[in-house]
Amino acid sequence: MPTPKRLTCQMCRSKEPHEPLTSNEKGWLQRQLGNRIGDDYYKCVNTRPDDKVCLSIRRLSVEKHFRLTKRLPDNPDDLD
Numbered sequence: 477m478p479t480p481k482r483l484t485c486q487m488c489r490s491k492e493p494h495e496p497l498t499s500n501e502k503g504w505l506q507r508q509l510g511n512r513i514g515d516d517y518y519k520c521v522n523t524r525p526d527d528k529v530c531l532s533i534r535r536l537s538v539e540k541h542f543r544l545t546k547r548l549p550d551n552p553d554d555l556d
C-alpha cells in the first residue's frame with residue numbers, strides 16, 4: 477500500500493506532506509479523467525493560509541502531471 481510522503485506541491489510551491497488518495501477520491505478522479513488510474517496518486521494535505529487543506533493532486537513520480545493544477549473537492553460529499 478502507498479504510504480504518506482513529503483513531496484513537492486505545485487500549488488504550495490514547497491515540499492509538503494502528501495497522502496495517497498482514498499478509494500472514494502480515486503473513484504472521483506477516475507470519473508473526472510475518464511480512465512482508470514494506479515495507486516501512485518497523492519494529495520497535498522498542507523493547510524493553506526486560508527485554513528483550507530490544499531488537496532492538490534499529483535503523481536508520485538511526476539509533480540506536474542496535470543497541465544493545470546487539479547484539486548479534490550473540499551467537501552467529501554462532492555466525491556460521489
Ligand SMILES: [Zn+2]
Nearest residue numbers: 485488520530
Ligand atoms: Zn499543496
